[in-house]
Amino acid sequence: MGLGIWGLKRSPWVYHVNVGACNNCDIEVLELLTPRYDVERLGMVLVGSPRHADALLVTGCCTRQAAPRLMEVYTQTPKPCIVFCIGSCACTGGIFRHCYHFARPVDEVIREIDPDAIIAYVPGCPPKPEAMIAGAAAALSTL
Amino acid sequence: MGAIGIFLAAAVGTLVIGMVASWVDRKVTARVQYRVGPPLFQPVYDIAKLLGKETLLPERAKGRGFLLAPVVGFAAAGVGAAIVWHANIRPAEGFVGDLIVLLYVLTIPAIAVIYGALASGSPHATFGASREMKLLMSYELPLVMAVLVPVVQVVKGGGGATFSIGQLVTFQQTSGWALFSLSGVIATAVALLCIQAKLTLVPFDLPEAETELMGGTHLEYSGPPLAMIKLTRFLLLAVSPVFLATLFVGGLGDAASGWSWLALAGKFVVFLVLVVLIRNTNPRLQVRKAVRFFWFGMAPLAAGALVLAWLGY
Numbered sequence: 001m002g003l004g005i006w007g008l009k010r011s012p013w014v015y016h017v018n019v020g021a022c023n024n025c026d027i028e029v030l031e032l033l034t035p036r037y038d039v040e041r042l043g044m045v046l047v048g049s050p051r052h053a054d055a056l057l058v059t060g061c062c063t064r065q066a067a068p069r070l071m072e073v074y075t076q077t078p079k080p081c082i083v084f085c086i087g088s089c090a091c092t093g094g095i096f097r098h099c100y101h102f103a104r105p106v107d108e109v110i111r112e113i114d115p116d117a118i119i120a121y122v123p124g125c126p127p128k129p130e131a132m133i134a135g136a137a138a139a140l141s142t143l
Numbered sequence: 144m145g146a147i148g149i150f151l152a153a154a155v156g157t158l159v160i161g162m163v164a165s166w167v168d169r170k171v172t173a174r175v176q177y178r179v180g181p182p183l184f185q186p187v188y189d190i191a192k193l194l195g196k197e198t199l200l201p202e203r204a205k206g207r208g209f210l211l212a213p214v215v216g217f218a219a220a221g222v223g224a225a226i227v228w229h230a231n232i233r234p235a236e237g238f239v240g241d242l243i244v245l246l247y248v249l250t251i252p253a254i255a256v257i258y259g260a261l262a263s264g265s266p267h268a269t270f271g272a273s274r275e276m277k278l279l280m281s282y283e284l285p286l287v288m289a290v291l292v293p294v295v296q297v298v299k300g301g302g303g304a305t306f307s308i309g310q311l312v313t314f315q316q317t318s319g320w321a322l323f324s325l326s327g328v329i330a331t332a333v334a335l336l337c338i339q340a341k342l343t344l345v346p347f348d349l350p351e352a353e354t355e356l357m358g359g360t361h362l363e364y365s366g367p368p369l370a371m372i373k374l375t376r377f378l379l380l381a382v383s384p385v386f387l388a389t390l391f392v393g394g395l396g397d398a399a400s401g402w403s404w405l406a407l408a409g410k411f412v413v414f415l416v417l418v419v420l421i422r423n424t425n426p427r428l429q430v431r432k433a434v435r436f437f438w439f440g441m442a443p444l445a446a447g448a449l450v451l452a453w454l455g456y
Binding site: 005043052 | 169177180185199354363
């Protein structure tokens, strides 16, 4: 295990990408920063630019408008980085999977530009903050 | 020990102090917000991680200047640390005018930040750079005037005209701290607020402005260059309180005695906690208001302190 990965497990900085969410998952993501869950004690910080990020928290059903932008954000994130699909919509398309505006699930969009991407799934509508922390721990332990 | 040895010892030692200081900053901030906060080694984890990540060059960036700027800023902060520590540990050996050199050297990190931001070709970073420039021009004048107050006190106290930090420290050992006078109190307060702006901490974090510029001046940096910027921050966070302690509350004094080191640590913690508390209890100022605060608030105050010091108060 390299020094970089050793550090990455202890300080994953996250960037929040909304690709068409109903805002429910976003509220739960912000809940992670509040005193009740306080993910900064695990080294996680919400950053404002994908260039600073180690993990992308993707929420929402990926719309046709958002798919190319999601790819752009992913290419601008320095590797190694982890993609978290937060919520049922990001994982599969959820109840919007037959809609006209739905492109593809987030993992397929990411795999199109990087087949080796590290992708973690946190299902739920919305997933509880505890589930997101458990997902992050599981994803970081596989590195 | 040669000049390079002194530089390396000062830079590495200050870096360790700076990492602890940055942890204190984050921990106190977390406690103020009723959170738990990060563990002690968090700055080490952050730097290790950033060093292991890839460096992305934006398409429109001017590569050489973009990557060189963080290194120049880091080197300048390291030289500043070396000057401050050398003047404290061996006050008799300083060179004439090291105070002026120090003021210049501590300006270079800000200029490097401006240069790197403008070279990155991002509109957000350009906005950040223009704000950093305005901030630099507004806080330098009151800072220099506040720093002149201890110099004038030495002149009035019969120590002769000097710009040597070592002589300022020795004078304060014999005739009391610069803080113990009306002019000293005003100058310390002004210098503390200028240092707050130099560290670009809230309420003067306009160049970064997480919520509007998403990191501003260092928006386009990733991986090792970003680690370099963080390391420069750690150095400045450690040097600035020592700089204030040296000028206004007597610095280290007797380097051979353990008690004076303990006293210096106490002074360091007091200045650091003041900076962190100001940061946590104020909202960000607009550019206009920050410039007005320094030019029409702090500068006349510092000038008044200079006049008071000249009159002997």
